[in-house]
Amino acid sequence: MQGAWFSYKTWVWLGLIALVLAGCGPRRPAQSETPAPSAAEAAAARSIKVRVVQTQSGALTTTRTTGATLSPTRESQVGATASGKVLEVLVREGSRVAQGQVVLRLDPVNARSALSNAQLALQQAQVNLARAQRSTSGSLAPLQSSLESAQANLQVAERRYREGKQLFQAGAIAQVELTSLEAAYDQAKAAADNARENLARNQRASTEDLALLRLQVQQAQNQLAQAQRAVADTEVKAPFAGVVAEVFLNPGEFVAAGQRAFRLADTTRLEADFRLPPEDAAALPLGSRITLLYGGQNYPATITRSTKVPGTDRLVELTAQVEGTLPPGASAQVSYTLTLARGTLITSGALQTEGRTTYVYAVQDGKAVRTPVQVLADTGARAAVEGLPAGVQVVFPVPASLNNGDALEVVQ
Template sequence: MLGQTFLRGGLALGLVGLLLVGCGPRRAQSEAPQAAEGAVSRSIKVRVVTPETGTLTTTRTTGATLSPARESQVGATASGKVLEVLVREGSRVAAGQVVLRLDPVNAQSALRNAELALEQARVNLERAQRSTSGSLAPLQSSLESALANLQVAERRYREGKQLFAAGAIAQVELTGLEAAYNQAKAAADNARENLARAQRASSEDLALLRLQVQQAQNQLAQARRAVADTEVKAPFAGVVAETFVNPGEFVSAGQRAFRLADTSRLEASFRLPPEEAAALPLGSQVNLIFGGQTYPATLSKSSKVPGTDRLVELVAEVGGSLPPGASAQVRYTLRLAQGRLLPAGALRTEGRNTFVFVVQDGKAVRTPVRVLGDTGTRVAVEGLSGQPVVFPVPSSLSDGDTVEVVQ
């Protein structure tokens, strides 16, 4: 009985073994093609961007200081004691308005003396002109008389020669007529010389006197300017930002009296690296940010040469009513490069090589590029023709991988 039981168990185990041997290879053979088919159909899903040709720009901000576009340290144009200061600091003045007065006593005294000196020079000139006319009249009369006598003597001498040739007079008479003619000629020459000498002397004297009148006129003009300079005026309209003198103090010509600022136009001064300053030509538009508001500004000056801090100073004219001396922010836009524009995350680097993956015929193709400009978030590159570029780039993506573009 027990033997039959062992026999049945052995037969059952044998049948199970045969079934396992028969089924095992067939299952492996049926699963192998399925695994091969899965390997062939494997692809990586990616998103892409299309690079567009354009200009890469970036907007940056830096600190700036506001100052009047025109400012002047106005100095005293005369020396003297300050009588009064007519304008307080912070007050607005018009062009030509008197800001302070100096003691004019000395200048007014010099003006009166200059007026008297001019009057005296004119009197001297008029007297000399009358004297010259009186002294030249007799000499002119003497010359006219001598010329008349010469004319008569010459006529008689000429007639005498004709009579002598005809034998009507003797030689002695002709000699007398000739002597009379020579004497009249000498008298006329002498009278002419006397008149010319007197005219030259009178002309020189009058020229000297006229020069004295001109000098007196110049001195009078200087004296009038000196009186006017006792009033120190504003050279242009603006605000008296600061006064440097007080009533009762003595000031010298050229000593600064007050500081005048034209606050109708302000300038924003700021400093940039040389490469950024070179990218902002004069006339470029920038924005000034102050008090939460934005004001237009135009770049008007550039030092072009870096200072000791290796930065270039630029100045922009600002429109709008702003307080001078305040601090503000300047926002400016730089043109970095012209090329194919991409997100910066689309770039990959390997050593010194930079590349992107473009999608071509369902494959990821590694394509080298050269970076022309970089803002940190976007780049301009060259080396692309417009094929879609993978972005974002999966970490497992390799050159030649099969990809599926999804939205």
């Protein structure tokens, strides 16, 4: 019984000793408590991370393209200026010719025959005029001599009559002698008048005859010049340098004056014809610069004509002069730039819509500020707006959960 009690007491003491030893050992550090977060740290934990874009002031432009057809600036349907049979065609279609180069010839036999007849007619008219001039000179000489003789006789008769009157007043001669001297004076005066009239009449006749003959010479000269032109017209020439695009006649065919002979195109200067909506055409006045895209290259062009009135397809026709060597008749692309509006430029994706209101989220003092704007123009990538100054940071892309007044953290 005592042994059992001893055993029990032994175990109790051993337990107490173990507890004491445990209390005397090194103490474990107490678990540290987490300090309460500050207000700034709490706000940062609740802020939304966003990216931003900065607005700027300027013009919103867009580049558009449309199809165009190239054609020569100058093109002519050259017609024959004479009638006759086509003798030969000297140029093939597609060949380049110089100004004044002969493209085809007509049979010149009839024209050359007419030229010879005109030359003979002129020679004959010139001979007739020369003969009439010699004849006039020969016929007027005697009349001029008769007039001079009559005027001399008149002077003598007049002198004798004046002397007779003086002698009669002095009583040196009788009345009958004075009357005789007066009659001689009157007769000499009449003879002089007749001689003067004959000479004047013959001079007028000769002058009229010579004028008529001179007109005949002039007419013959005109007919000769016309015949020379007719011979020259048997050679149909290029009125300007270019490419013979098409020949309408073959050797042996008969052509009438005015009938088209060939088509000539000046390919050194081409035009691009294209159509645009009225609003685009209105934004491209005459003199506007555009770009022509052909064969992988860009060619500058200047708008020179515009119908201004839409056609049946509700498009306006425009024409631009192209700088560069391109094949006429080819198709190309016209690229033009339009200024849609001027204002504050912004990425279109930053625009938000609610009902009829369009707005953006501007960053102000670290918060999202809902700012209404008016859209002036929008290309889908960029927009021009009013109601928002330049230099403002705007949230883009816009998180779906973003609301007005939310705290923001801008990240790059």
